[in-house]
Amino acid sequence: MDPVTPVQETTTAAPAPGPPPPRPRIGERIMAAINRDPLTAPHALRNDAVLALLTTTHAIVVALLTDEGRRPDALGWTLLLAAQIPLVWRRRRPMLVLAAVVALIGPYHALDFNHAAPTPAAYVALYTVAVTSRPLRALLTGGIVLAVPLTVMVVVNTHQAVELLRISGWVVVVIFVGIDVRFYRQYVAAIVERAERAERTREEEARRRVAEERLRIARDLHDLLAHSITLIGVQTSVAAHVLAADPERLDRQTVAKALDDIAETCRTARGELRTTLEVLREAGTPSDGRDPLPALDGVSDLVEAARLAGARVEQTVRLGPVPPAVGAAAYRIVQEALTNAVRHAGPEPSVQVTLHEQDGALHVSVTDDGTGPDPGGTPGFGLVGMRERARSVGGTLDAGPGEQGGFRVTAVLPLSTTDRTQARGTR
The missing domain is CATH 3.30.565.10 (Histidine kinase-like ATPase, C-terminal domain)
Incomplete structure (x- = not known):
């Protein structure tokens, strides 16, 4: 039984991981969030759920600790908390979410509960409409949103209606901030699109140049090899004819000349092929100073080679x-x-x-x-x-x-x- 040669296992060490990329700074992350399209942003539902949770926490704290109206009772808490829930879907249905929030906080304000508690939810819904809708539509929607609570407050509490009118400037600010962010995102998207279009143009130009270079190489090789191989074939036929015509009276001088012509053709072809390959490798002028482009001075050599053939x-x-x-x-x-x-x-x-x-x-x-x-x-x-x-x-x-x-x-x-x-x- 032949002895078993032990197999030596070799393990290839995995490449050492490079340093992790630096985390973007807080300012860069904020600008990335502003530039991002809200309708296509990643983790949109999760982020909006967190935002709804934050507005809910704010509403509860403000309703318990401030005196902007009376503290909510069971109905008030129901309306206040229910107004926060639609914010989870604010990106998918901005207008519908805004309508739901207004429909819930309208009765809440009519019952004279704490008026500051539902404000963030209303601002978030209004901002979402402004940043995702056309400017005219956003302005009309903001006017309607401002007119509904004003009408209710005029009926319920004139003093609170005046106070609401005094702070209505914040509604205008929210609308115009949303419109401005929308325009800024469109500007950034246009810049990115132009850059991508320019990159595609550069790639197409590079592909076109590669195709042209491949075609040029194919032409050069065809011209060089076809010419040289044709001459070698003719000269070889001459030598073969001389050898076969009359073996007893062999014309050694003619055979030798044909073989010399073949050798010279091979040297010429090798030189031109070497020049072509040097141009391909170095993408510039060859190191020995030869011009890669053939010149009309070489036409006489072509004529002489054809005569030899x-x-x-x-x-x-x-x-x-x-x-x-x-x-x-x-x-x-x-x-x-x-x-x-x-x-x-x-x-x-x-x-x-x-x-x-x-x-x-x-x-x-x-x-x-x-x-x-x-x-x-x-x-x-x-x-x-x-x-x-x-x-x-x-x-x-x-x-x-x-x-x-x-x-x-x-x-x-x-x-x-x-x-x-x-x-x-x-x-």
């Missing part, structure tokens, strides 16, 4: 200074057009590359005498990428069969910022 290429370039972005777009368009010509135009195609400036725009033309892409073949991303290259600088691109046969790619790329802006606006 068997194409007969002629180039005509009449240009002055070109913006880097426009030059990079033109370079990639020529690169993809030459790749398509080598791949689809047949053996030893004749290709004409022309770049010239006219009417403030760079005109690019690549024409071959081949048959063009196979209409029944699987569509690739070359033509789509070239059109996106042209659109990225505000230009246009056309690709299709030429008038004299073959296949033709033409692009017009504005050289000025104004032209590029107008071109974007007309798309």
